[in-house]
Amino acid sequence: xxxxxxxxxxxxxxxxxxxxxxxxxxxxxxxxxxxxxxxxxxxxxxxxxxxxxxxxxxxxxxxxxxxxxxxxxxxxxxxxxxxxxxxxxxxxxxxxxxxxxxxxxxxxxxxxxxxxxxxxxxxxxxxxxxxxxxxxxxxxxxxxxxx
Amino acid sequence: xxxxxxxxxxxxxxxxxxxxxxxxxxxxxxxxxxxxxxxxxxxxxxxxxxxxxxxxxxxxxxxxxxxxxxxxxxxxxxxxxxxxxxxxxxxxxxxxxxxxxxxxxxxxxxxxxxxxxxxxxxxxxxxxxxxxxxxxxxxxxxxxxxxxxxxxxxxxxxxxxxxxxxxxxxxxxxxxxxxxxxxxxxxxxxxxxxxxxxx
Ligand SMILES: [Zn+2]
Ligand SMILES: [Zn+2]
Numbered sequence: 001x002x003x004x005x006x007x008x009x010x011x012x013x014x015x016x017x018x019x020x021x022x023x024x025x026x027x028x029x030x031x032x033x034x035x036x037x038x039x040x041x042x043x044x045x046x047x048x049x050x051x052x053x054x055x056x057x058x059x060x061x062x063x064x065x066x067x068x069x070x071x072x073x074x075x076x077x078x079x080x081x082x083x084x085x086x087x088x089x090x091x092x093x094x095x096x097x098x099x100x101x102x103x104x105x106x107x108x109x110x111x112x113x114x115x116x117x118x119x120x121x122x123x124x125x126x127x128x129x130x131x132x133x134x135x136x137x138x139x140x141x142x143x144x145x146x147x
Numbered sequence: 148x149x150x151x152x153x154x155x156x157x158x159x160x161x162x163x164x165x166x167x168x169x170x171x172x173x174x175x176x177x178x179x180x181x182x183x184x185x186x187x188x189x190x191x192x193x194x195x196x197x198x199x200x201x202x203x204x205x206x207x208x209x210x211x212x213x214x215x216x217x218x219x220x221x222x223x224x225x226x227x228x229x230x231x232x233x234x235x236x237x238x239x240x241x242x243x244x245x246x247x248x249x250x251x252x253x254x255x256x257x258x259x260x261x262x263x264x265x266x267x268x269x270x271x272x273x274x275x276x277x278x279x280x281x282x283x284x285x286x287x288x289x290x291x292x293x294x295x296x297x298x299x300x301x302x303x304x305x306x307x308x309x310x311x312x313x314x315x316x317x318x319x320x321x322x323x324x325x326x327x328x329x330x331x332x333x334x335x336x337x338x339x340x341x342x343x344x345x346x
Contacts, residue, residue, distance in 0.1 A: 045245055046245050046247075047245075071249070071250035072155075072214060072249045072250065073151060073154065073155055073158075074155055074158040074159065074162075074252075075158070096151075096249075099215050100215055100249045103215060106248070108248040108249035108250035108251075109248070109250040111248065
């Protein structure tokens, strides 16, 4: 059986590391099913910028599809020109997507999120994902018990 | 104005002009200057809402940083809606704030505003008085919104009871719009509106 920290998806504090109060607060809200409140606190502003490393790692693709349009400037891509490809597959001009990702971390078209360098935001996102997984686990458990 | 913003509005403008919503007269977009920074929008009140039959005019200002920042939009036509200020026309809508994305266009903004008229969000109000009425007395809200649509947006539903009460206040020396606001805010109870106006 996994140990306590493993099961909770937590990492024990290193020697000398101070507890992250935001993380504790997030867990508290999660345990009381109060994510919407946390979301309201976070949702007041745009999500943080995409992390530098994630942006640097974006591949340059040469455009092959006909009639494809850059969703930021709305210009048609010229066949053979290079464009940045986001993990969701959407293509943008360099000059169109970089200013956006330096503001916020998601694809302007489908809102697929890139990682950020913002620890609080990442902690919040991780907790939210866990809460979702727990919900699914509980549902599966119920289904297996009653079907 | 930064090149990208003006060029983008130019393209969008062409796109909107030939869209099916314009063909159906559901939305309209008009340029107000050559630099593409100021536009006038219009949306038709959606069917089966108190805004049906009305035509709502919007002020649209395009920032230099567009489309990386949202356009600034407010209602010019006075409107009674929980998420729109009955005083300034300011709008509370997530896509005009933190949910903006650079792939959105003026067309999507106009359509979202039309959707907002169909589905108010009273828990995220811009106008507290309207939002309270919406939650506590939905029929009264609908009546009031319909009346405002008739008076300010050219809607077809005349409410003679509302008009009579406003007339009574005008006869007491109150300005018409001020009278309408007071009566709307106090569920059309003449005594309460009068009390508030003269206190
Ligand atoms: Zn582009
Ligand atoms: Zn995408």
